[in-house]
Amino acid sequence: MVRLFRFLKPYLGYVSITVALLLIQAVSELSLPSIMADIVDRGVRGGIDGVIFLSGAKMAAMTVIGVIASVGVGFAASRTSAGFTRDLRQSLFERVQSFSLAEFDSLSNASLLTRTTNDVTHLQHIVSMFLRMLLFAPVMGFGSLVMAIRTSYSMSWILALAVFLVSLMVVVMVVVAMPRFKLIQGLVDRLNLIGREHLDGIMVIRAYGAESFEMNRFDEANSELTAVNLFVNRMMSALHPSLTLVMNGCSLLIVWIGSKHVAASSLEVGQMMAYLQYAMHVIMSFLMISMMFIMIPRAAVSAKRISEVLAVDPSITDPEKPEALEASAGSVEFRGVSFRYEGAEEDALCDVSFSMSPGETVALVGPTGAGKSTLANLIPRFYDASGGSVLVGGKDVRALSLAELRSRIGFCHQKAALFSGSIADNIRYGNQNADEAGIEAAASTAQALDFISELEGGFESRVAEGGSNLSGGQRQRIAIARALARNPDLYVFDDSFSALDGRTDARLRAALKKRTKSASVLVVSQKIETVKHADRIVVLDDGRIAGSGTHEELLLLCPLYKQLAESQNAAEVRS
Numbered sequence: 187m188v189r190l191f192r193f194l195k196p197y198l199g200y201v202s203i204t205v206a207l208l209l210i211q212a213v214s215e216l217s218l219p220s221i222m223a224d225i226v227d228r229g230v231r232g233g234i235d236g237v238i239f240l241s242g243a244k245m246a247a248m249t250v251i252g253v254i255a256s257v258g259v260g261f262a263a264s265r266t267s268a269g270f271t272r273d274l275r276q277s278l279f280e281r282v283q284s285f286s287l288a289e290f291d292s293l294s295n296a297s298l299l300t301r302t303t304n305d306v307t308h309l310q311h312i313v314s315m316f317l318r319m320l321l322f323a324p325v326m327g328f329g330s331l332v333m334a335i336r337t338s339y340s341m342s343w344i345l346a347l348a349v350f351l352v353s354l355m356v357v358v359m360v361v362v363a364m365p366r367f368k369l370i371q372g373l374v375d376r377l378n379l380i381g382r383e384h385l386d387g388i389m390v391i392r393a394y395g396a397e398s399f400e401m402n403r404f405d406e407a408n409s410e411l412t413a414v415n416l417f418v419n420r421m422m423s424a425l426h427p428s429l430t431l432v433m434n435g436c437s438l439l440i441v442w443i444g445s446k447h448v449a450a451s452s453l454e455v456g457q458m459m460a461y462l463q464y465a466m467h468v469i470m471s472f473l474m475i476s477m478m479f480i481m482i483p484r485a486a487v488s489a490k491r492i493s494e495v496l497a498v499d500p501s502i503t504d505p506e507k508p509e510a511l512e513a514s515a516g517s518v519e520f521r522g523v524s525f526r527y528e529g530a531e532e533d534a535l536c537d538v539s540f541s542m543s544p545g546e547t548v549a550l551v552g553p554t555g556a557g558k559s560t561l562a563n564l565i566p567r568f569y570d571a572s573g574g575s576v577l578v579g580g581k582d583v584r585a586l587s588l589a590e591l592r593s594r595i596g597f598c599h600q601k602a603a604l605f606s607g608s609i610a611d612n613i614r615y616g617n618q619n620a621d622e623a624g625i626e627a628a629a630s631t632a633q634a635l636d637f638i639s640e641l642e643g644g645f646e647s648r649v650a651e652g653g654s655n656l657s658g659g660q661r662q663r664i665a666i667a668r669a670l671a672r673n674p675d676l677y678v679f680d681d682s683f684s685a686l687d688g689r690t691d692a693r694l695r696a697a698l699k700k701r702t703k704s705a706s707v708l709v710v711s712q713k714i715e716t717v718k719h720a721d722r723i724v725v726l727d728d729g730r731i732a733g734s735g736t737h738e739e740l741l742l743l744c745p746l747y748k749q750l751a752e753s754q755n756a757a758e759v760r761s
């Protein structure tokens with residue numbers, strides 16, 4: 187938690203203003219009961235009108251000062267807490283941006299979202315509350331205690347009794363409710379995870395009629411969270427009437443014992459009234475301090491979850507002295523590359539070696555789970571190889587700056603992720619400097635021009651969140667155009683043609699060949715039809731290279747390739 191204090195640094199000016207205003211507010215509030223005592227004892231009972239007017243004016247002035255200070259505290263504390271959380275969210279976002287896929291694998295996306303939203307908002311409330319209470323409560327508590335003892339020493343035991351009872355309530359609260367506080371955040375994570383999976387997989391859920399299963403799953407997580415929240419809130423709501431009971435009991439005792447003192451002329455009525463108010467301030471301040479102690483562990487849970495994200499050192503970073511790439515750097519070489527996912531028992535890639543030169547189209551084919559996407563992900567350093575090395579433009583990718591390396595690659599993912607915005611925006615994502623002609627040319631090569639021109643808004647047509655208003659094949663073509671708009675030295679198409687029909691696939695490959703003459707192209711696919719025209723085909727099986735050559739050579743020499751080709755032919759014949 188202490189580590190997050192650095193985010194308060196830029197707001198120390200506002201913190202100082204808050205502290206100064208809090209002190210003014212405390213002093214003004216502390217002065218009111220004794221002024222009131224003066225009005226009652228000397229003004230009303232003593233019949234001196236001047237005291238009533240003068241002290242009344244003093245009281246009014248102190249109240250106005252207190253109110254102004256309190257409003258100022260509100261402004262300064264809100265400014266500090268809002269700025270603190272904005273910076274914190276920004277830092278979290280930047281840190282998450284720098285994560286490699288390995289970090290995303292280890293910290294779940296749902297948890298990352300909760301940490302960036304719920305936990306940060308939770309801290310915002312706490313910072314704002316702390317700023318208002320941290321200084322105010324002790325100053326008010328201590329000041330009221332001194333003033334109360336000065337007013338009547340003999341009634342101090344009533345205060346001691348009240349403080350003891352409030353402490354008892356707080357201890358019970360800490361022991362019973364605290365473990366639940368820690369549970370809540372984890373349960374919110376789970377609820378978010380289920381919520382996200384539900385939205386992402388809504389079609390599958392409907393197709394399989396799994397609505398009631400999902401409803402139960404959500405209901406279970408929701409009920410668990412509700413139960414814990416209810417328990418905590420019940421505890422909190424029990425605290426309020428118990429506290430009122432203690433305060434009323436304390437007031438009753440003060441009036442009862444105080445009136446005896448008044449009767450014995452050892453205390454004035456006004457002093458008794460002032461004592462009553464100071465006693466209430468002491469109890470309230472003590473309660474505020476106790477609540478802060480309750481909130482600290484709660485805040486610590488959120489702060490720890492946020493610090494965990496900020497403390498993650500991205501495993502993939504720029505080298506200290508990055509090497510520069512040649513102007514054209516399309517060659518790729520895998521030298522004895524092995525890769526194992528964190529926590530996996532077996533290598534996903536084992537001793538993989540092959541290379542491709544500028545102008546060459548290499549296809550990577552293999553059964554599902556063979557390691558094709560894993561291999562493709564090593565080129566832009568989404569993951570780093572566990573053994574061996576990957577070279578781009580003759581340089582080890584780990585010796586290059588990530589920005590430079592990735593700027594040379596047009597990477598098209600298996601899942602064509604689109605962003606909300608226009609079609610042109612999505613294509614321009616690959617190259618911010620691309621002009622209209624460049625975007626149109628990329629769309630034309632990607633065989634997207636036909637369907638885009640049929641849309642009412644053309645390139646300015648809106649793409650819904652995740653591209654949900656487009657078909658799978660249309661999404662893939664826009665994603666391909668995005669990679670093409672970049673005009674890179676090296677293209678990686680990771681199963682990017684899977685949703686295209688045979689005719690479009692063939693036209694796209696022909697157009698690609700023309701456009702990517704000097705670039706190297708890696709096409710990952712399971713479809714023999716997509717890969718068979720490549721200059722070279724590398725067959726991957728269970729993370730190892732099972733064969734390499736042209737379509738014709740592999741049909742003769744690689745049993746796995748032959749098997750894949752025959753099974754797909756048979757499937758085509760059947761259909």
Ligand SMILES: Nc1ncnc2c1ncn2[C@@H]1O[C@H](COP(=O)(O)OP(=O)(O)OP(=O)(O)O)[C@@H](O)[C@H]1O
Nearest residue numbers: 291527530534553554555556557558559560561712
């Ligand atoms: N993030 C991950 N964490 C752990 N294991 C993974 C992860 N991603 C993939 N794997 C495992 O690595 C192996 C290779 O997966 P990969 O996705 O590279 O296969 P693929 O050949 O691309 O398959 P497909 O053609 O079905 O997409 C599989 O056994 C898979 O279970």
